[in-house]
Amino acid sequence: MSTFKVHFLPADISIEVEEGATIANAAQRAEVFINNLCGGEGVCGKCRVQVAQGRAPADEHAKGFFSQDEIMKGYVLACQTEVHDDLEIVIPPESRMEDSKIMTGGADDETGTSEYNPIVKKIYLELPPPTSEDNVPDIERISRELRKQFGWHTFDIPLDCLQNLSDKLRQNDWKVTVTIARKGDNYRILKIDALDTSAANYGAAIDVGTTTIVVQLVDLTTGALLGSEGCHNQQATYGEDVISRVIFACGKGGLDPVQKAVIKNINQLIKKLCQEKDIPMDEITSLVAAGNTTMSHFLLGLSPCSIRLDPYVPTADEFPQVRAQEIGIQINPRGVLETIPCVASYVGGDIVSGVMSCGIPEHEEVRGLIDIGTNGEIAIGNKDWLVCCSASAGPAFEGGGTRCGMRAIKGAIEKVKISEGQLSYQTIGNAKPRGICGSGLIDCIYELVKNGIIDPGGKFQRDREDDRLKIEDNIAEYTIAYADESETGAAIVITESDIDNLIKSKGAVFAAIKSLTDYIGLGFDMIETFYVAGGFGSYLDIGKSIAIGLLPDIPKERLQFIGNSSLTGARKCLLSEAAMEMCINVSRSMTNIELSTYQPFTDEYIAALFLPHTNGKLFPSVSY
Amino acid sequence: MSTFKVHFLPADISIEVEEGATIANAAQRAEVFINNLCGGEGVCGKCRVQVAQGRAPADEHAKGFFSQDEIMKGYVLACQTEVHDDLEIVIPPESRMEDSKIMTGGADDETGTSEYNPIVKKIYLELPPPTSEDNVPDIERISRELRKQFGWHTFDIPLDCLQNLSDKLRQNDWKVTVTIARKGDNYRILKIDALDTSAANYGAAIDVGTTTIVVQLVDLTTGALLGSEGCHNQQATYGEDVISRVIFACGKGGLDPVQKAVIKNINQLIKKLCQEKDIPMDEITSLVAAGNTTMSHFLLGLSPCSIRLDPYVPTADEFPQVRAQEIGIQINPRGVLETIPCVASYVGGDIVSGVMSCGIPEHEEVRGLIDIGTNGEIAIGNKDWLVCCSASAGPAFEGGGTRCGMRAIKGAIEKVKISEGQLSYQTIGNAKPRGICGSGLIDCIYELVKNGIIDPGGKFQRDREDDRLKIEDNIAEYTIAYADESETGAAIVITESDIDNLIKSKGAVFAAIKSLTDYIGLGFDMIETFYVAGGFGSYLDIGKSIAIGLLPDIPKERLQFIGNSSLTGARKCLLSEAAMEMCINVSRSMTNIELSTYQPFTDEYIAALFLPHTNGKLFPSVSY
Numbered sequence A, B: 001m002s003t004f005k006v007h008f009l010p011a012d013i014s015i016e017v018e019e020g021a022t023i024a025n026a027a028q029r030a031e032v033f034i035n036n037l038c039g040g041e042g043v044c045g046k047c048r049v050q051v052a053q054g055r056a057p058a059d060e061h062a063k064g065f066f067s068q069d070e071i072m073k074g075y076v077l078a079c080q081t082e083v084h085d086d087l088e089i090v091i092p093p094e095s096r097m098e099d100s101k102i103m104t105g106g107a108d109d110e111t112g113t114s115e116y117n118p119i120v121k122k123i124y125l126e127l128p129p130p131t132s133e134d135n136v137p138d139i140e141r142i143s144r145e146l147r148k149q150f151g152w153h154t155f156d157i158p159l160d161c162l163q164n165l166s167d168k169l170r171q172n173d174w175k176v177t178v179t180i181a182r183k184g185d186n187y188r189i190l191k192i193d194a195l196d197t198s199a200a201n202y203g204a205a206i207d208v209g210t211t212t213i214v215v216q217l218v219d220l221t222t223g224a225l226l227g228s229e230g231c232h233n234q235q236a237t238y239g240e241d242v243i244s245r246v247i248f249a250c251g252k253g254g255l256d257p258v259q260k261a262v263i264k265n266i267n268q269l270i271k272k273l274c275q276e277k278d279i280p281m282d283e284i285t286s287l288v289a290a291g292n293t294t295m296s297h298f299l300l301g302l303s304p305c306s307i308r309l310d311p312y313v314p315t316a317d318e319f320p321q322v323r324a325q326e327i328g329i330q331i332n333p334r335g336v337l338e339t340i341p342c343v344a345s346y347v348g349g350d351i352v353s354g355v356m357s358c359g360i361p362e363h364e365e366v367r368g369l370i371d372i373g374t375n376g377e378i379a380i381g382n383k384d385w386l387v388c389c390s391a392s393a394g395p396a397f398e399g400g401g402t403r404c405g406m407r408a409i410k411g412a413i414e415k416v417k418i419s420e421g422q423l424s425y426q427t428i429g430n431a432k433p434r435g436i437c438g439s440g441l442i443d444c445i446y447e448l449v450k451n452g453i454i455d456p457g458g459k460f461q462r463d464r465e466d467d468r469l470k471i472e473d474n475i476a477e478y479t480i481a482y483a484d485e486s487e488t489g490a491a492i493v494i495t496e497s498d499i500d501n502l503i504k505s506k507g508a509v510f511a512a513i514k515s516l517t518d519y520i521g522l523g524f525d526m527i528e529t530f531y532v533a534g535g536f537g538s539y540l541d542i543g544k545s546i547a548i549g550l551l552p553d554i555p556k557e558r559l560q561f562i563g564n565s566s567l568t569g570a571r572k573c574l575l576s577e578a579a580m581e582m583c584i585n586v587s588r589s590m591t592n593i594e595l596s597t598y599q600p601f602t603d604e605y606i607a608a609l610f611l612p613h614t615n616g617k618l619f620p621s622v623s624y
Helices: A023-030 A068-072 A138-150 A165-171 A234-238 A242-250 A255-277 A293-300 A349-357 A438-450 A496-520 A542-547 A565-574 A577-589 A599-607 B023-030 B068-072 B138-150 B165-171 B234-238 B242-250 B255-277 B293-300 B349-357 B438-450 B496-520 B542-547 B565-574 B577-589 B599-607
Strands: A003-009 A013-018 A048-053 A075-077 A087-090 A120-126 A175-183 A186-194 A202-208 A212-219 A225-232 A284-291 A336-339 A367-372 A375-381 A386-392 A412-419 A422-427 A469-472 A475-481 A492-495 A529-534 A559-563 A591-593 B003-009 B013-018 B048-053 B075-077 B087-090 B120-126 B175-183 B186-194 B202-208 B212-219 B225-232 B284-291 B336-339 B367-372 B375-381 B386-392 B412-419 B422-427 B469-472 B475-481 B492-495 B529-534 B559-563 B591-593
Touching: A003 A023, A013 A023, A023 A087, A120 A138, A120 A284, A138 A165, A138 A175, A138 A186, A165 A186, A175 A284, A175 A577, A202 A255, A202 A293, A202 A565, A212 A255, A212 A565, A225 A234, A225 A255, A234 A242, A234 A255, A242 A255, A242 A293, A255 A293, A284 A293, A284 A349, A284 A565, A293 A336, A293 A349, A349 A367, A349 A375, A349 A386, A349 A529, A349 A565, A349 A577, A367 A496, A367 A565, A375 A496, A386 A496, A412 A438, A412 A475, A422 A475, A438 A475, A438 A492, A438 A496, A438 A542, A475 A496, A492 A496, A496 A591, A496 A599, A529 A565, A542 A559, A559 A565, A565 A577, B003 B023, B013 B023, B023 B087, B120 B138, B120 B284, B138 B165, B138 B175, B138 B186, B165 B186, B175 B284, B175 B577, B202 B255, B202 B293, B202 B565, B212 B255, B212 B565, B225 B234, B225 B255, B234 B242, B234 B255, B242 B255, B242 B293, B255 B293, B284 B293, B284 B349, B284 B565, B293 B336, B293 B349, B349 B367, B349 B375, B349 B386, B349 B529, B349 B565, B349 B577, B367 B496, B367 B565, B375 B496, B386 B496, B412 B438, B412 B475, B422 B475, B438 B475, B438 B492, B438 B496, B438 B542, B475 B496, B492 B496, B496 B591, B496 B599, B529 B565, B542 B559, B559 B565, B565 B577
Parallel strands: A003 A087, A202 A284, A284 A336, A367 A529, A386 A591, A529 A559, B003 B087, B202 B284, B284 B336, B367 B529, B386 B591, B529 B559
Antiparallel strands: A003 A013, A048 A075, A048 A087, A120 A175, A175 A186, A202 A212, A212 A225, A367 A375, A375 A386, A412 A422, A469 A475, A475 A492, B003 B013, B048 B075, B048 B087, B120 B175, B175 B186, B202 B212, B212 B225, B367 B375, B375 B386, B412 B422, B469 B475, B475 B492
């Protein structure tokens, strides 16, 4: 079979592929990222590329996605176009993912300076040498000292810690550093090093998101956050959303490549952080990862197939502490990975971690977490009880399902304001706009309804005179950025159908909040603080979120935007044995209210499909 | 560098070696066994071989060990003779080790039929499939059933048991077999198999002796002993006794080959047993090994160096449960190895196992164990307390340190009787005699003193007329088997110096028994039963052992010969969680009385250097 060379621009990477492979396959093998929402089915149109040199077969699907002009310029869908010639492929900005502007922060200083007791500790011991009166075995000399100093009683000691121990002690004047991990009710000795290495002990918190992977490097001796790095989850190669990936992993593709993709991301991020901070990867002794139930299964190489099939059973909801190298993560070979436990198939470790991040299970007062993603996830509780629920919000707030939606990365419009008829916007990184991210869309809707451009039902006032408003074939759209302002050369618009999707999304989130508070019999006023988390980048306008009916109408100071709560929770667990242990209790005690079978939810949902709500009394402070 | 071919007979095995390698090296690489007491120093003279073809350089050492006739016939020491030509080497019977007659038995039926609860169990579960009302995670469905059926609460579950679990359950109608091991206070799931495999669960007990390795194969579902196999410990290649091996391992040789040697033995024995019984090695899920402290260290690859140096500190006295494959033992890859804990550097797991085998820690009555080997080891106690001590007995009872001594293997004279001036003997396997083993030597001494051939001080009556008694240069020896009767063509004799060694050995053992009982303030009559263990093969004459002053003079029915108590104890632990757990208590609670610093021991030892004893009142039943 013949092979052809495919050269990707602007990455300037070439790869040889067999005849008949798709351009998407070639990009995957070359590790060049091309957007892909539908998992290669040819239906999302996100994998637009331009064939700059070489002949590509005509793409039937192209007609639905490209203008005649684009087709003439060689635009095709990467997933549908086979390679039968040497090709030069230009990947346009809208089909690229750029990692530079992934938001990696959580509430950064919340755990950094507080007291901590990391799950993996390095303890330097100067042992008394044995004498005839005191000739206990070498390992007992170590255990005895740990008992004496810390009161720890039982130790799990792997064989490899005993091998060479004798020489290590005798050649180093009985000075050693013991690396020890909390594991369940016991302590496990991970390794024993010669002399004092206790000053170098690092850990990493990992948010294993469907869309992005974020890693934070932490100095475990001081608790300091040293740095954060994020990248797009390379699993997107196998499907943009979780379900496409499950279909891939449970079909011919198999689980292995999907697991390897996320492991590779994590390794790259750790490597990058270590290089930046000049820290040997070998000095990382512990990792805490948080992800939804499916992502946690992918991470650990557990089958995700039954999670998505009735009756929605995962392999596990509590995960063993493993040596990170067992799943291919390159830190110290004895270093361990803890995965935050999950509650159920649809309530993952990311929520448990989020609940930990805002201290819900540690306080008397009732607090709530609202995590807005493809699923809107709500948790409410205090130190005695916890309930949660999850509602499918659709991808609108994450940049999917709308014409010009995009994730909160460089070039995304994150703020919009219409004042005295003038529209202004702000993009992430102050770059030329490429699309609108979740926070920008919230601003848009608020500004449109406030300025009377749409009605509270989300319909454009068609008789309005406005240059930005365009109605063709009864399809209305509103221009946020004109073609000449944008990076892609196409206008960035919001359509009536986009607004409809956004109203459904915000309706689902609000209905979930309302159903859960009603279920437990608490009014909004009885909840001390609602913490709002989600992939909004660094910005979310709380007031506008209330005004469109996404968040409950309570005083703004009781709504706190915390960014990536899953990551913050993971970092907290890395630095606190007690927090890590508490996760198990949280995951076991959290009661999941299944909204799909909870009748009032449907009514709440329908009532919420209005701006801000059909029942105005629920939003007394809002008036347009 | 040139290589030469060395062909060994009667094994008929050839090997190419580089010029300058010794014949012993060649044999080692060809895996042909040649005796070796001194570890290759050229001083023990046990590695006699005959160069049948090819030229070998003159061997300086040979003069001290061979007759002129033997030198003419080409006899050399294998460890001192370099290969500079293609050679054919005949290994004479006295330099071979034959495994066929290694005694593998313990008190065979003691544990076989009693109640048992093996440390590794296979449990077949038929699980209810999940429903919307009962959608706990897969692994929780299994844990829940185990909790329900057995009340076990916490499980340690390795990641590899979770991988593929989802498919395994769904493809097999929710029928699985869980293999589970007791580990400390928890249970650890080792593996989860599809369908019902619970009928096939096997274990092996291993006695890791300095001289011999013995393995017993046990059916864990019935408790039945399926077979025993033994072989010489190939570590002898690196030194006959423990100290030479430690010197080798802690010197240029390194620990690795010494560990590998014993692992290889164990693998071969397991393989042989599995072939004989037609059992796949993969169905062996658990091993329990017992050995002295140094042998246990060798087995697990732990440094033995400090054990033999003041203040005699081992790396560990309690050993982790390991996956057998971690140290290279080929059973099921998830199968585990437990190593019986030790008390101190000189009181090993073999003694703890022996104590378990005779039920000392389970009974109210005080019982004793006398294990006679290179060290005489004594343990006394009951369910509330345990003391032990160890005295260097020398290698006499194991066949070392006497002119014609040998281990209890085929061709060893194991019984001797002199009646009406006629000497008769019996050999192991009824083969032509090759030497005298421990039980034969005990008989010899008894018969010699009883028939007035030696006096109670161990000196020959030199004026006696006896064809078998030969005195040359004032050195007296007594012929047990004439040259023409023996396999080697040389007479088998016992010398005055041999008798002296044996008296010292028996004196040390008896002094240890006496010192220990005095120390705890108990007379011999207050001990219900003394169990006598040791490498005597299947035979030990208790009456004669008393009569020479080796064993205390109590009614014979209170002295019970139990053979290999270490092996029996290991098998008991394999079949009983409670016994395995009790070992830790035994090892921790056993008080070791250090005889070398216990003044009365020296007096007892000197008093015991007489047949039966200088204090005749201690042996009222004995009269010659």
